[in-house]
Structures are given as C-alpha cells and as structure tokens.
Amino acid sequence: xxxxxxxxxxxxxxxxxxxxxxxxxxxxxxxxxxxxxxxxxxxxxxxxxxxxxxxxxxxxxxxxxxxxxxxxxxxxxxxxxxxxxxxxxxxxxxxxxxxxxxxxxxxxxxxxxxxxxxxxxxxxxxxxxxxxxxxxx
Numbered sequence: 001x002x003x004x005x006x007x008x009x010x011x012x013x014x015x016x017x018x019x020x021x022x023x024x025x026x027x028x029x030x031x032x033x034x035x036x037x038x039x040x041x042x043x044x045x046x047x048x049x050x051x052x053x054x055x056x057x058x059x060x061x062x063x064x065x066x067x068x069x070x071x072x073x074x075x076x077x078x079x080x081x082x083x084x085x086x087x088x089x090x091x092x093x094x095x096x097x098x099x100x101x102x103x104x105x106x107x108x109x110x111x112x113x114x115x116x117x118x119x120x121x122x123x124x125x126x127x128x129x130x131x132x133x134x135x136x137x
Contacts, residue, residue: 002086004017004128007087008037009068009069009097010041010068011030011032011041011111012030012041012044013028013030013041013043014028014029014030014041015028015030015033016028016029016079017029017042018055018130019124022050022051022053022124023044023048023049023050023051023101023123024047024048024049024050024051024101024128025044025045025046025047025048025049025101025102026044026045026048027042027043027044027045027048027050027101028039028042029042029109030042030043032064032111036075036116037113037115037116038108038113038114038127039111039113039114040068040071040111040112041109041110041111041112041113042109042111042112043065043107043108043109043111043127044072044101044102044107044108044109045049045102045107046064046074046102046103046104046105046106046107047102047103047104048101048102048108049073049099049101049128050099050100050101051099051116051125051126051127051128051134052098052099052121052124052125052126052127052128053097053098053099053122053124053125054095054096054097054122054123055094055095055096055114055115055120055121055122055123056094056095056119056120056121056123056129057093057094057115057117057119057120057121057124058097058117058118058119059117059118059119060094060115060116060117060118060120061114061115061116061117061118061120062091062092062093062096062115063092063112063113063114064089064090064091064092064112064113064115065084065088065089065090065092065100065110065112065113066089066110066113067085067086067087067088067089067090067108067109067110067111068083068086068110068111069077069086069107069108069109070079070085070102070106071083071102071103071105071106071108072082072100072101072102072103072106072108072109072110073083073100073101073102073103073133074098074099074100075098075099075100075101075128075130075134076096076097077096077097077098081136083103083136084100084108084110091114094115094117094120096131097125097126102109103136104134104136112127125133
C-alpha cells in the first residue's frame with residue numbers, strides 16, 4: 001500500500017476537505033488559487049472517492065485533473081472507469097457526469113483546475129455504487 005506521500009506530492013495536502021459529505025472516506029483540500037483560474041490540490045486516502053458530480057456552465061467550464069501522485073480512478077457516467085497515475089491528465093467538459101478518487105490500496109493526489117465558464121456551478125449527486133467500485137483492481 002502506498003502510504004508515504006512525501007515523494008508523491010508537490011503541494012501540502014491541506015486540511016480535511018470541507019466538502020467531505022460528498023466523499024466516501026477522508027480527503028484533504030489545499031486551495032492553491034481562488035482568483036482567475038481556481039486551482040486546488042486534492043488528496044484522497046486509500047479507498048476514498050467522491051460522489052458522482054457534474055460541472056455545469058452555460059459556456060466554457062468543466063474541470064481538468066492533473067494527477068501528481070498515487071493511483072486512482074476516473075469514470076464518466078455510462079463508460080468504463082480508467083486507472084490514473086502520476087502524470088496523467090483528464091479533461092472533463094462541462095455537463096459530463098463523473099467521479100474520481102483513490103484506488104483501494106493507494107493514496108491519490110491531483111490538482112483540480114476549474115475551467116472558467118459562464119454561470120459555472122458544481123452539482124453533487126449520488127454516491128458511487130460501492131459494489132461497482134469494489135470490482136476495480
């Protein structure tokens with residue numbers, strides 16, 4: 001199990017995520033920028049994932065994930081989950097329902113970049129089915 005984050009992160013992990021009610025398990029949030037392009041370092045403990053959610057916008061918007069450490073998963077609704085490792089980049093267009101988080105046996109760290117858009121919002125939805133998550137290796 002990857003328990004040592006010292007060599008797998010660039011930024012401090014931050015504080016316990018205040019949006020924790022939308023995560024299964026514990027995650028940490030370190031807001032890097034709040035002006036211009038909102039950017040955050042998000043750290044997930046092993047087995048922690050977020051709920052299904054959608055980044056909405058009338059124009060532009062969405063999210064970019066820059067994976068900096070550990071091993072995790074990303075899944076768009078209706079598609080197969082894809083395994084993520086340090087160096088992977090995921091571009092998530094506005095309006096795409098998805099989830100992301102750690103593998104069961106690894107910490108996972110990514111930089112979350114909010115793509116600027118008109119009337120942008122984040123819509124949190126239902127938790128990921130744990131039986132489906134448990135089938136991921």
